[in-house]
Amino acid sequence: MNHGFLIDMDGVIYRGSELIPGAEKFISKLRREDIPFLFLTNNSQRTRRDVATKLMRMGINVEEEHVFTCAMATARFLARQKPCGTAYVIGEGGLTQALHTNGYSIVDHDPDYVVVGEGRSFNFEMIETAVRMILNGAKLVATNMDPNCPTQHGLRPGCGAIVAMLETATGQKAFSVGKPSPIMMRHARKELGLATSEVTMIGDTMETDILGGVEMGYNTVLVLSGGTCRDDLVNFAYQPGRVVDSIADLCDALELVAGSAA
Incomplete structure (x- = not known):
């Protein structure tokens, strides 16, 4: 087949x-x-290796090459848009590693992009910093626009909820790369090496x-x-x-x- x-x-x-x-x-x-x-x-929090390890511990025998995250899609997209660029990141390890892998530097002033993913470690000071950066010309990019994330204890705010704060405060709309964006969906197909059909x-x-x-x-x-x-x-x-x-x-x-x- x-x-x-x-x-x-x-x-x-x-x-x-x-x-x-x-x-x-x-x-x-x-x-x-x-x-x-x-x-x-x-979910941009974990690296593909972390995701594969989680699956293996649950009994699913896979390697990291079987995992494709919105963080990977976002980093590859940015690397094509502006090679060797800079980003201020609201997110966690999976996103920062993907950006580093694709030649990006993480900075705390004058970034090319403000990149937002999931995470529990952000605070309002980071939101304020991101707002100022966006108003000074940094472009707002979201790994996805999911409004919430399921957890064992119920829903928690997702990437889309964080992005909504930044959009409201700055008047700027985010560009999203994760599902259902054709950018991520096309990247994934190419990873498989298959035609659309x-x-x-x-x-x-x-x-x-x-x-x-x-x-x-x-x-x-x-x-x-x-x-x-x-x-x-x-x-x-x-x-x-x-x-x-x-x-x-x-x-x-x-x-x-x-x-x-x-």
Whole structure:
């Protein structure tokens, strides 16, 4: 089968700290049959190695090459826009490492960009600093615009919530690189080395995973094990190519999934 998969994680592979039944079987089947795949995440906190380690500890046998984060997509985008540029970062290790890997320096004054990702370590002083930088000409870039992040204890503010403060204070709109942006979705396809018609996006969120896949012309599969219920589908002008209860339903139907209409 000349096909590959882009797979969201939270709500598809696991919920909180619990592996979703069937996830390990599905990934093992992909590896056994040498089918290319990438885990796509809009969380910029962890490096791809950290994400792979988390998955391995949960029983999913993968390497870091199977992980593609919005931090990586953002850093690659900025490196093409302005090679060897500078950034003031509101975020954590996954984002700063990605920027360093792509030739960027992290600075605390006169940056080319203010780059915002997820994190719990930011404070209002950092917000004030970022506002002044943006008003002085730095461009505002978001790794994603997700308004919140799921945790074991419920939702917490996401990257989009932090960005909203900066947009409101400065009057400047952020440029976002993560899902559903075609920048991240196209990068991921190129990582797989496949054509548009050879890619299936599996996700649990209509506004990011499925929207991004539909806009790129990928095959799309919505799983109902995460943040979307079947009744929610009537609220969207676009629809997934296939809807299943969980990734377990895909284990014995890879060819059917690959051939589903986007």
